[in-house]
Amino acid sequence: xxxxxxxxxxxxxxxxxxxxxxxxxxxxxxxxxxxxxxxxxxxxxxxxxxxxxxxxxxxxxxxxxxxxxxxxxxxxxxxxxxxxxxxxxxxxxxxxxxxxxxxxxxxxxxxxxxxxxxxxxxxxxxxxxxxxxxxxxxxxxxxxxxxxxxxxxxxxxxxxxxxxxxxxxxxxxxxxxxxxxxxxxxxxxxxxxxxxxxxxxxxxxxxxxxxxxxxxxxxxxxxxxxxxxxxxxxxxxxxxxxxxxxxxxxxxxxxxxxxxxxxxxxxxxxxxxxxxxxxxxxxxxxxxxxxxxxxxxxxxxxxxxxxxxxxxxxxxxxxxxxxxxxxxxxxxxxxxxxxxxxxxxxxxxxxxxxxxxxxxxxxxxxxxxxxxxxxxxxxxxxxxxxxxxxxxxxxxxxxxxxxxxxxxxxxxxxxxxxxxxxxxxxx
Amino acid sequence: xxxxxxxxxxxxxxxxxxxxxxxxxxxxxxxxxxxxxxxxxxxxxxxxxxxxxxxxxxxxxxxxxxxxxxxxxxxxxxxxxxxxxxxxxxxxxxxxxxxxxxxxxxxxxxxxxxxxxxxxxxxxxxxxxxxxxxxxxxxxxxxxxxxxxxxxxxxxxxxxxxxxxxxxxxxxxxxxxxxxxxxxxxxxxxxxxxxxxxxxxxxxxxxxxxxxxxxxxxxxxxxxxxxxxxxxxxxxxxxxxxxxxxxxxxxxxxxxxxxxxxxxxxxxxxxxxxxxxxxxxxxxxxxxxxxxxxxxxxxxxxxxxxxxxxxxxxxxxxxxxxxxxxxxxxxxxxxxxxxxxxxxxxxxxxxxxxxxxxxxxxxxxxxxxxxxxxxxxxxxxxxxxxxxxxxxxxxxxxxxxxxxxxxxxxxxxxxxxxxxxxxxxxx
Numbered sequence: 045x046x047x048x049x050x051x052x053x054x055x056x057x058x059x060x061x062x063x064x065x066x067x068x069x070x071x072x073x074x075x076x077x078x079x080x081x082x083x084x085x086x087x088x089x090x091x092x093x094x095x096x097x098x099x100x101x102x103x104x105x106x107x108x109x110x111x112x113x114x115x116x117x118x119x120x121x122x123x124x125x126x127x128x129x130x131x132x133x134x135x136x137x138x139x140x141x142x143x144x145x146x147x148x149x150x151x152x153x154x155x156x157x158x159x160x161x162x163x164x165x166x167x168x169x170x171x172x173x174x175x176x177x178x179x180x181x182x183x184x185x186x187x188x189x190x191x192x193x194x195x196x197x198x199x200x201x202x203x204x205x206x207x208x209x210x211x212x213x214x215x216x217x218x219x220x221x222x223x224x225x226x227x228x229x230x231x232x233x234x235x236x237x238x239x240x241x242x243x244x245x246x247x248x249x250x251x252x253x254x255x256x257x258x259x260x261x262x263x264x265x266x267x268x269x270x271x272x273x274x275x276x277x278x279x280x281x282x283x284x285x286x287x288x289x290x291x292x293x294x295x296x297x298x299x300x301x302x303x304x305x306x307x308x309x310x311x312x313x314x315x316x317x318x319x320x321x322x323x324x325x326x327x328x329x330x331x332x333x334x335x336x337x338x339x340x341x342x343x344x345x346x347x348x349x350x351x352x353x354x355x356x357x358x359x360x361x362x363x364x365x366x367x368x369x370x371x372x373x374x375x376x377x378x379x380x381x382x383x384x385x386x387x388x389x390x391x392x393x394x395x396x397x398x399x400x401x402x403x404x405x406x407x408x409x410x411x412x413x414x415x416x417x418x419x420x421x422x423x424x425x426x427x428x429x430x431x432x433x434x435x436x437x438x439x440x441x442x443x444x445x446x447x448x449x450x451x452x453x454x455x456x457x458x459x460x461x462x463x464x465x466x467x468x469x470x471x
Numbered sequence: 472x473x474x475x476x477x478x479x480x481x482x483x484x485x486x487x488x489x490x491x492x493x494x495x496x497x498x499x500x501x502x503x504x505x506x507x508x509x510x511x512x513x514x515x516x517x518x519x520x521x522x523x524x525x526x527x528x529x530x531x532x533x534x535x536x537x538x539x540x541x542x543x544x545x546x547x548x549x550x551x552x553x554x555x556x557x558x559x560x561x562x563x564x565x566x567x568x569x570x571x572x573x574x575x576x577x578x579x580x581x582x583x584x585x586x587x588x589x590x591x592x593x594x595x596x597x598x599x600x601x602x603x604x605x606x607x608x609x610x611x612x613x614x615x616x617x618x619x620x621x622x623x624x625x626x627x628x629x630x631x632x633x634x635x636x637x638x639x640x641x642x643x644x645x646x647x648x649x650x651x652x653x654x655x656x657x658x659x660x661x662x663x664x665x666x667x668x669x670x671x672x673x674x675x676x677x678x679x680x681x682x683x684x685x686x687x688x689x690x691x692x693x694x695x696x697x698x699x700x701x702x703x704x705x706x707x708x709x710x711x712x713x714x715x716x717x718x719x720x721x722x723x724x725x726x727x728x729x730x731x732x733x734x735x736x737x738x739x740x741x742x743x744x745x746x747x748x749x750x751x752x753x754x755x756x757x758x759x760x761x762x763x764x765x766x767x768x769x770x771x772x773x774x775x776x777x778x779x780x781x782x783x784x785x786x787x788x789x790x791x792x793x794x795x796x797x798x799x800x801x802x803x804x805x806x807x808x809x810x811x812x813x814x815x816x817x818x819x820x821x822x823x824x825x826x827x828x829x830x831x832x833x834x835x836x837x838x839x840x841x842x843x844x845x846x847x848x849x850x851x852x853x854x855x856x857x858x859x860x861x862x863x864x865x866x867x868x869x870x871x872x873x874x875x876x877x878x879x880x881x882x883x884x885x886x887x888x889x890x891x892x893x894x895x896x897x898x
Contacts, residue, residue, distance in 0.1 A: 082542065090531070090540040097540075097765055098527050104517070113517040113524075113733040115509065144763050151758035186760075193757035306540040308761035330620035331578035333613075334735035336571050336763060338524055 046379030049459070050466055057463050064460040068413060071453050076414030078450040083233070083392035084441040085307055085358075092357050093305040096346045104338065112337035118142070118328055119321075120311075121337050123344035128313030130351065131268050131299050134283050139315040141344075142328065143335050146300040146312045150262060151190050153296050153314070156327050157223070157260055158194055162320045163293060167258040169196070169223045177262075178216060178225040180208055182395060182423030182434045184233040184264070187226040191425070196223075198425040203232065205386065207239045210246040220255035224262060230279040231267035234395040234423055234436040236388025238277035248285035251294035263297040269351065270303060272359045272366055273389035283315065292317040301343060303392065304354065311335070311343050359390075365439040368447055369394050376455035382462045394437040395423075396454075401432035402461045409457040415450050473806030476886070477893055484890050491887040495840060498880050503841030505877040510660070510819035511868040512734055512785075519784050520732040523773045531765065539764035545569070545755055546748075547738075548764050550771030555740030557778065558695050558726050561710050566742040568771075569755065570762050573727040573739045577689060578617050580723050580741070583754050584651070584687055585621055589747045590720060594685040596623070596650045604689075605643055605652040607635055609822060609850030609861045611660040611691070614653040618852070623650075625852040630659065632813065634666045637673040647682035651689060657706040658694035661822040661850055661863040663815025665704035675712035678721035690724040696778065697730060699786045699793055700816035710742065719744040728770055730819065731781065738762070738770050786817075792866040795874055796821050803882035809889045821864040822850075823881075828859035829888045836884040842877050 049057070104112045106121035119125070120141025128139040142149060153162070158175065161168030169175040175196050179188060180203040191198050199222065201212055208227070216222055227247065229239045239247070251259045263282055271277070286292045295317075301310030314324070347354060366388075373385050373396070385396045398406060404420035411417075418436040421427040437454070439447055476484070531539045533548035546552070547568025555566040569576060580589070585602065588595030596602040602623050606615060607630040618625050626649065628639055635654070643649055654674065656666045666674070678686045690709055698704070713719045722744075728737030741751070774781060793815070800812050800823070812823045825833060831847035838844075845863040848854040864881070866874055 084542055085540075087538075090538070093540070100525050111514075111517070113512075113520070113736055115511055115729075115734040145759055147760055148758045189757050193754075302542075302760070306763075306765055307542040309540055309763040309765040327620075330616050331575045332572055333574055333729070336733075336736045336766065338733055338736040339763065339766065 048379070048381035049462055050381060054467060054470055057467055061460060061463050061467070064456055064463070068409070068453070068456050068460060071413040071456070074414070076449060076453070078415040078442065078446055078453065080438050080442060080450050080454070081416045081418045082441065083303070083438045085303055086361065086441050086443070088361050089358055089440070090306065092354065096305055096342055099342060099346065101338070101341065104341065106337070106341060110337060112341045115333050117334055117337060118325055118332060120335060121340050121344070123348060124311055124340035127344045127347055128299065128315065130348070132265055132297050132313060132315050133268070133281050134297065134315040138283070138317065138321065139313055140321060140325070141311055141313055141335065141340055143312050144300070144308060144310055145302070146264065146266065146298040147186055149298055149312055149314045150187070150264065151193070152327065153260070153262065153324065154190055154194055154196065156324060157258065158196065160323070160327065161258060162260065162323050163258070164319065164323055169258060172221045172223065174221050175223045176219070176221050177223060178213065179425055180226065181425070182234055182429070182436070183226065184228055185422045187264070188425040200425060203235060203237070205235070205237055207237050207243050208247070210243060213250060214253050217250060217254035217256070217259065222254065223256050223258060224260040225250070226262045226264065228264050228266060229282070230265060230277060231270060231388050231391025233266065233391065234393035234434070236386040236391050236393060236395060238279055241280040244280040244282050245285045248282050248291055248295065249289045251291040252289060259294055261295045263295060265297055265299050266303070267391040268299050269355050270358070270392070271355070271390040272362045274359070276390045293319050296320060301347070304347070305343060311340050362440060364444065365442070365447055366394065368444065369437055369439045369451055372448070372451035372455055377458060380459065382458055392438060392440055394439065396435040396437055397433045398435065398458060398462065399433070400462055400465050402465055403429060403432050403435050405461045406435060406457045409461060410453055413453045413457070415453045417454070475806070475808035476889055477808060481894060481897055484894055488887060488890050488894070491883055491890070495883050495887060498840040498883070501841070503876060503880070505842040505869065505873055505880065507865050507869060507877050507881070508843045508845045509868065510730070510865045512730055513788065513868050513870070515788050516785055516867070517733060519781065523732055523769055526769060526773060528765070528768065531768065533764065533768060537764060539768045542760050544764060545752055545759060545761055547762060548767050548771070550775060551738055551767035554771045554774055555726065555742065557775070559692055559724050559740060559742050560695070560708050561724065561742040565710070565744065565748065566740055567748060567752070568738055568740055568762065568767055570739050571727070571735055571737055572729070573691065573693065573725040574613055576725055576739055576741045577614070577691065578620070579754065580687070580689070580751065581617055581621055581623065583751060584685065585623065587750070587754065588685060589687065589750050590685070591746065591750055596685060599648045599650065601648050602650045603646070603648050604650060605640065606852055607653065608852070609661055609856070609863070610653065611655055612849045614691070615852040627852060630662060630664070632662070632664055634664050634670050635674070637670060640677060641680050644677060644681035644683070644686065649681065650683050650685060651687040652677070653689045653691065655691045655693060656709070657692060657704060658697060658815050658818025660693065660818065661820035663813045663818050663820060663822060665706055668707040671707040671709050672712045675709050675718055675722065676716045678718040679716060686721055688722045690722060692724055692726050693730070694818040695726050696782050697785070697819070698782070698817040699789045701786070703817045720746050723747060728774070731774070732770060736766070738767050789867060791871065792869070792874055793821065795871065796864055796866045796878055799878035799882055804885060807886070809885055819865060819867055821866065823862040823864055824860040825862065825885060825889065826860070827889055827892050829892055830856060830859050830862050832888045833862060833881070833884045836888060837880055840880045840884070842880045844881070
């Protein structure tokens with residue numbers, strides 16, 4: 045059936061609503077417990093890193109002479125910095141390995157930019173009464189939480205399959221209270237798109253166009269090496285682009301191994317100019333006596349050797365799940381003009397957009413059949429998706445059987461809600 | 472020779488100065504590299520925990536059902552909270568295991584008290600234009616750094632062998648801008664003293680005497696289980712004392728395994744009332760996706776079984792070093808009335824106080840012979856020891872031979888500087 049749902053006569057639609065209601069009722073009776081809400085690695089993915097955590101350590105000294113078991117070395121051992129540089133496509137000199145969470149490093153960077161400034165001079169965001177950051181939407185909820193927690197206002201800019209609209213960004217940064225932008229440049233959360241070379245070049249130049257002299261690009265490269273199709277997307281180097289136009293003191297890059305080894309048991313990376321890194325190191329020295337460098341050693345020794353193989357093994361586990369979600373979307377919704385979706389070549393999410401403003405209803409209905417989805421609006425600041433269309437699908441954690449059932453429920457709910465809406469509109 | 476140096480005739484003093492100068496000159500020619508500056512575990516101490524880091528993990532699930540490898544569980548796995556409770560003498564319900572650094576938890580608590588308040592109401596330190604904390608001096612430099620970094624002023628109160636002077640504290644907290652106090656209640660850094668039961672009871676009641684309704688006791692129990700003589704000192708429970716007088720919402724306790732397993736590769740603990748813990752958890756959720764719970768599992772599984780034996784093994788390594796330092800102090804300085812020192816039954820430091828205001832000169836002179844000591848004044852806010860007497864000795868890291876040479880240098884410098892001062896004063 046490939047006729048757009050809007051074009052069906054009402055009696056046919058009523059029949060479909062009855063059929064789909066019956067089907068959903070059956071699902072509701074099955075006491076299902078399904079969850080596509082968070083981008084968590086699956087059990088099988090976690091097992092891939094068993095050899096990292098269980099590898100015996102004979103020599104605790106890193107190549108730079110640090111005893112990884114003792115105090116000291118706030119910026120990370122040489123091997124870990126090399127690993128971060130490999131993941132981010134930067135140099136070890138401009139890459140630090142700190143803690144287990146890139147989110148914590150982003151919070152630290154925003155907090156420091158706000159309260160102290162990143163440049164060892166008088167510039168700081170708190171000099172503005174209403175510092176703001178640009179949020180590309182739909183986007184990553186935890187970026188919004190960082191802004192919320194620090195009292196930073198957010199300015200939304202819609203991101204679509206073509207990536208960020210640079211002209212719009214250039215116009216926004218004419219406001220001197222606009223201090224920064226959040227970017228997930230590769231396999232963007234949740235849309236899965238990767239910025240084009242042109243967009244990277246233009247973004248690198250954005251601080252030059254900004255009225256604020258303390259403008260910062262937060263380059264959250266969470267999925268830098270998370271291809272699931274090969275070849276994966278290629279992301280241009282923002283560090284190189286920034287160097288060319290002299291904005292290296294306004295770009296900070298982040299990554300972690302949370303989705304490479306163990307979520308929250310991995311290591312995190314930050315890369316920027318020497319000036320910014322030194323400011324952050326000074327800030328870190330006020331509350332830290334160093335990261336877990338033993339864990340850095342474990343990670344770096346294994347991953348510097350085996351990163352590609354390791355990520356390929358992840359891809360082998362993830363690819364069938366992404367294919368399965370896309371197959372269900374195509375089979376059950378294709379041609380009906382109920383929704384659009386992305387087909388990312390990597391990352392952790394597929395983004396579904398209903399054509400009518402019914403995302404919240406679809407998510408609510410799915411819940412009645414035991415399927416938990418990312419809450420409606422979660423991909424927008426303040427949880428408010430004004431168009432009410434975006435549904436984020438996170439296929440990684442569920443087992444294949446669960447995923448099939450979950451997709452049956454999801455597409456059923458999307459069809460049912462849309463059909464009912466169409467009927468209502470005709471009355 | 473047990474005659475106080477002040478009582479020696481000048482000609483004898485001059486002869487001694489020549490003798491000691493010659494001795495020091497020899498040391499200066501030996502190209503020594505000695506360091507008694509930081510309380511770092513020694514190589515042999517770190518080796519004790521090899522079995523923890525190298526223990527194979529078969530089952531990554533904690534007893535509360537958490538997959539330690541994945542996201543989630545901000546407050547720590549059940550086993551780790553039980554370990555924290557065992558170390559702090561609290562209950563697992565009121566004890567969280569978070570991150571690898573108690574210092575980070577202290578910074579977080581102070582920052583949250585300042586910016587948001589700990590009580591889910593309108594109270595917060597930032598409501599005061601000049602929030603202050605009481606610092607017991609000599610004390611731990613990193614507490615001062617936390618205050619400095621947050622713009623919190625410090626009010627010094629001298630702590631001696633009798634512990635904190637509660638009457639003085641009660642008078643200070645009449646000032647509503649005095650918002651908290653830093654305490655290292657057991658084997659205090661650097662004096663090594665442990666608060667008496669009476670002092671603990673009276674401190675627990677301090678928030679009731681405070682004019683500030685948002686007064687907080689920071690109970691940094693860093694050396695809770697770090698006895699080196701047996702029996703060690705007994706510290707009364709401040710949680711119980713606070714419960715009795717209703718101040719449980721004003722006491723926060725901290726500990727870590729940094730000096731139990733691996734410095735900075737361990738796990739950290741915080742214990743307080745439910746109200747405060749929930750506020751902090753909410754705050755943590757803005758920048759963290761959880762601690763390294765695999766490391767928590769490693770630590771807790773081993774230490775819940777073997778904590779006493781493990782700490783006894785540390786004591787066996789530390790006790791000879793402390794004895795050696797004390798022997799040198801007694802043999803080389805005893806009876807000369809050059810300095811006083813503490814004889815702690817645990818912890819990481821021996822605190823030496825020169826009788827004349829010459830600590831800075833002694834430390835400088837020692838440096839010329841290759842001995843690094845904690846910088847003069849480091850045990851005071853802003854690095855200013857107004858009496859210029861305190862020298863912190865950290866004997867843990869050096870090997871026995873190095874420690875002997877270091878103590879020879881230190882006592883030589885103390886004698887030489889003091890003798891010169893006495894001579895100068897007579898001229």
